[in-house]
Amino acid sequence: MKVAIVHEWLDSFAGSERVVEQLLAEWPEADLFVLCDFMPEAERGFLRGKAPRVSFIQRLPFARKHFRKYLGLMPLAIEQFDLAGYDLVLSSSHAVAKGVITGPGQRHVSYVHSPMRYAWDLQHQYLREAGMERGLKGAYTRWLLHRLRIWDRASAMNPDIIVANSTYIAERIRKAWRRESVVVHPPVDVDRFALRTEKEDFYLTASRMVPYKRIELIAEAFRRMPGRRLVIVGDGANEARVREAAGGAPNIAFRGRVGTEELVRLTQAARAAVFAAEEDFGIATVEAQACGTPVIAFGKGGARDIVVAPPAANPTGLFFGAQTADAVIGAVESFEALRFAPEDCRANAERFSHAAFRARMRAIVAEAMA
Structure with a gap:
């Protein structure tokens, strides 16, 4: 069986690349196709020595730093890959990869990280945050996103099977594309984060400081709870706003960006x-x-697939219902009154291991090929 794996682009090893890593581990004989490949040499190990086949976008002016600005050309570029010789096509898609063209006798299974958020329900937020609500550039961007929506829904008919990375994304796929999907959660390297049962007296939030992460809400909440310590890990464009929300409170510590070992240690101890x-x-x-660490999370999106909240047996965390500091405070107070077993948290995480992901994808591919 000849297998092709199609991914949008390679420039850093992030969440979608973890999926490609496991697909390559399961189908090591596969050929890899990407729109462009600017992955740093130090991060290429997951490619297993493969030289990806690239599209014409690789050779466009200034593509190394600005390939995302060629978004309008990406549907055309992805359709130029000739996959006629392959029995199975696996696409890893958060933009256009699911749009590759296959024919009769071929099977296309698309793992969808999300429909294009900026083209669908988050368009207005994207334009607002980019400062393109008005003007000629904003008008052009609105027209481009309109054209992308038309192509995106049409090309969503291409895959034989669509796999969503969470129940939340399955709902977005249903809304945007009017297609049903199978949920397979992304692979997580749970072995890198070992269980620790003894916890220290602090709460942790670790993330890039960008607006949608809403870290300022957490900082404000703990500023108003001076008896509880918070450690904030990460940096980014929204850091000034987060520090303003913290107001210099002595119970809030900013650690900036830390190495992997220190991040693991803090997560284990929290x-x-x-x-x-x-x-x-x-x-x-x-x-x-x-790590055996309970989670307090906003109760929408993918977190609902992960955290087991009371009154379920063996709970592993809590949800709060609104993105406000008051809601965070209420959740922390509720958390303090309950008990969560680190062993239950660890057992819950095992559902998302590399092995679990690969087993689910093998079963889906077997069904597709049959």
């Missing part, structure tokens, strides 16, 4: 990890659970 974002899935949430 009384609980706190997340306020509406995530597609939430790998950091699973990593916290793998």
Whole structure:
């Protein structure tokens, strides 16, 4: 069986690349196709020595730093890959990869991280945050996103089977594309985050400081709870706003960006990890659970697939219902009155292991080929 794996682009090893890594581990004979490949040499190990086949976008001016600006050309580029000789096509898609063209006798299974958020329900937020609500550039962007929506829904008919990375994304696929999907959660390296049962007296939030993560809400909440310590890990464009919300409170410590070993140590030691974002899935949430650390999370998005909340048996965390500091405070107070077993958190995380992901994808591919 000849297998092709199609991915949008390679420039850093992040969440979608973890999926490609496991697909390559399961189908090591596969050929890899990407729109462009600018992955640093130090991060290429997951490619297993493969030289990806690239599209014409690789050779366009300034593509190395600005390939995302060629978004309008990406549907055309993805359709130029000739996959006629392959029995099975696996696409890893958060933009256009699911749009590759296959023919009769071929099977296409698309693992969808999300429909294009900026083209669908988050268009207005994207334009607002990019400062393109008005003007000629804003008008052009609106027209481009309109054209992308038309192509995106049409190309969503291409895959034989669509796999969503969470129940939340399955709902977005149903809304945007009017297609049903199978949920397979992304692979998480739970072995890297070992169980620790003894916890210290602090809460942790670790994330890039970008607006949708809403870390300022967590900082404000703990500023108003001076008796409880918070450690904030990460940096980013929203850091000034987060520090303003913290107001210099002595119970809040900013650690900046830390190395992997220190991040693991802090996650293992934390009384609980706190997340306020509406995530597609939430790998950091699973990593916290793998350490035996309960999670307090905003109760929308992918977190609902991960955290087991009371009154369910063997709970591993709590949800709060609104993205406000008051809601975070209420959740922390509720957390303090309950008991969560680190062993239950770890057992919950095992559902998202590399082995679990590969077993589910093998079964789906076997069904597709049959």
